[in-house]
Amino acid sequence: MRLVDTITVFCGSNTGNSRKYRDAAVNLGLLLAQRNIQLVYGGASVGLMGVLANSVLDNGGRVVGVIPDSFEDKEVVHRELTELHIVQSMHARKALMANLCQSFIALPGGIGTLEEAFEVVTWTRLGLHAKPLGLLNVAGYYDTLVAFLNEMASKGFSKNLFDDALFVSSGVTDLVNQLDIYNSKATYETF
Numbered sequence: 001m002r003l004v005d006t007i008t009v010f011c012g013s014n015t016g017n018s019r020k021y022r023d024a025a026v027n028l029g030l031l032l033a034q035r036n037i038q039l040v041y042g043g044a045s046v047g048l049m050g051v052l053a054n055s056v057l058d059n060g061g062r063v064v065g066v067i068p069d070s071f072e073d074k075e076v077v078h079r080e081l082t083e084l085h086i087v088q089s090m091h092a093r094k095a096l097m098a099n100l101c102q103s104f105i106a107l108p109g110g111i112g113t114l115e116e117a118f119e120v121v122t123w124t125r126l127g128l129h130a131k132p133l134g135l136l137n138v139a140g141y142y143d144t145l146v147a148f149l150n151e152m153a154s155k156g157f158s159k160n161l162f163d164d165a166l167f168v169s170s171g172v173t174d175l176v177n178q179l180d181i182y183n184s185k186a187t188y189e190t191f
Contacts, residue, residue: 012109013047029055043067045078132165
């Protein structure tokens with residue numbers, strides 16, 4: 001039984017320097033639409049965010065954007081979404097994105113993507129929720145991060161994050177399947 005009907009995806013406001021990142025966003029969007037999984041994301045029309053949202057929409061899926069009002073004047077707001085929430089701050093954005101989903105995925109991205117991903121993993125570790133995060137490891141993008149997280153655990157600064165609700169895969173279908181399996185076994189609450 002599939003429990004995931006909404007996934008929040010963190011990803012870059014740039015497309016990166018490899019076509020593989022764009023292709024992964026397109027493929028993830030197609031899969032979400034095919035499985036009738038609603039996308040929640042940062043609400044922008046640019047970068048991998050725009051590519052992902054357009055892929056879901058182009059394939060008949062639902063997309064919910066959440067964007068701070070400070071971005072309204074910067075012409076990056078995606079105005080063609082199923083739903084658009086304009087909030088007062090980045091903190092409100094992250095909280096709403098987390099409350100609207102059962103799982104998270106991080107595509108390649110920059111510091112903002114990492115900050116969002118680490119925050120939701122931290123919330124899991126603190127018991128604020130039990131929602132899994134999947135890192136879509138496109139072309140080895142997250143290899144050094146995974147190595148660092150393992151190093152952090154080996155030095156005694158963290159438990160092994162991969163024992164909890166953190167998954168890594170280079171395949172879109174495989175990653176979404178892992179999140180489904182986790183959610184079929186987990187119980188979680190919003191905070």
